Amino acid sequence: MGRFTGKVALVTGAAGGLGGASARLFAEEGAQVVLTDVAAQAGQAIAQEIDGRFIAHDVSDPAQWDAVVAETLGISGQIDVLVNAAGIEGDLGQGGLATSYAEFRRVLSINLDGTFLGCMAVMPHMMEQRRGAIVNIASIVSFMGTPSGLAYGVSKAGVEQLTRSLSIIGAEDGRRVRCNSVHPGVIRTRMTDSIIATFAAAQGITEDEAEAIVNSAVHFRERGSPRDIAETVAFLASDAAGYVTGAAFRVDGGWSVTSAG
Numbered sequence: 481m482g483r484f485t486g487k488v489a490l491v492t493g494a495a496g497g498l499g500g501a502s503a504r505l506f507a508e509e510g511a512q513v514v515l516t517d518v519a520a521q522a523g524q525a526i527a528q529e530i531d532g533r534f535i536a537h538d539v540s541d542p543a544q545w546d547a548v549v550a551e552t553l554g555i556s557g558q559i560d561v562l563v564n565a566a567g568i569e570g571d572l573g574q575g576g577l578a579t580s581y582a583e584f585r586r587v588l589s590i591n592l593d594g595t596f597l598g599c600m601a602v603m604p605h606m607m608e609q610r611r612g613a614i615v616n617i618a619s620i621v622s623f624m625g626t627p628s629g630l631a632y633g634v635s636k637a638g639v640e641q642l643t644r645s646l647s648i649i650g651a652e653d654g655r656r657v658r659c660n661s662v663h664p665g666v667i668r669t670r671m672t673d674s675i676i677a678t679f680a681a682a683q684g685i686t687e688d689e690a691e692a693i694v695n696s697a698v699h700f701r702e703r704g705s706p707r708d709i710a711e712t713v714a715f716l717a718s719d720a721a722g723y724v725t726g727a728a729f730r731v732d733g734g735w736s737v738t739s740a741g
Contacts, residue, residue: 665732
């Protein structure tokens with residue numbers, strides 16, 4: 481038996497590197513997994529691979545959240561785990577004053593509003609169950625200034641604050657609805673590839689040179705893997721982390737030791 485046998489896990493952004501790795505690991509550990517994403521073809525492919533259920537889903541739309549929760553509850557009447565992994569890089573890697581209000585709102589609508597809507601849609605059911613685990617994917621930039629990505633930094637700092645506040649609510653009246661956040665550093669994903677490409681173009685250097693600069697801030701001098709993040713997500717969602725809530729887990733290869741608070 482796996483850590484999540486008999487449990488239902490709902491993972492957003494599941495067509496992406498971090499969401500996909502998390503969905504795969506939950507399935508390996510016995511969970512029934514519901515995957516959502518706007519990228520329907522890629523999401524459906526992962527769902528077929530792990531015998532999960534895919535739902536096309538824009539996390540910034542409240543009505544779509546209602547439909548996703550209803551379909552997920554239809555599996556076995558429960559939602560044991562929610563992983564809010566949907567997100568976009570938006571303006572990260574650009575000059576801060578180049579961020580338009582429209583771009584600012586677009587990034588927050590997915591990264592922060594989408595996480596808020598997910599928690600607010602799922603958490604009442606977990607409160608009724610009296611147990612559950614929510615893991616929100618934030619970023620290491622939650623802890624540092626991001627002049628090259630104002631919208632992205634604000635959105636991820638907001639996710640951390642949201643997580644802390646919900647962890648208090650989740651413990652009311654003896655309940656164990658735990659809320660934690662995971663803060664990746666530079667990971668081998670399409671998003672980070674895009675950020676490095678944007679940074680390289682802005683600096684007039686090659687992408688290899690840009691990656692070397694990024695990796696120089698990491699103790700291990702290389703990007704982490706999506707599985708590194710998925711393992712942390714799974715731990716926080718598991719019974720082994722039953723006394724952990726309101727925590728912000730940094731998975732960044734040591735980057736924040738010298739670069740962040």
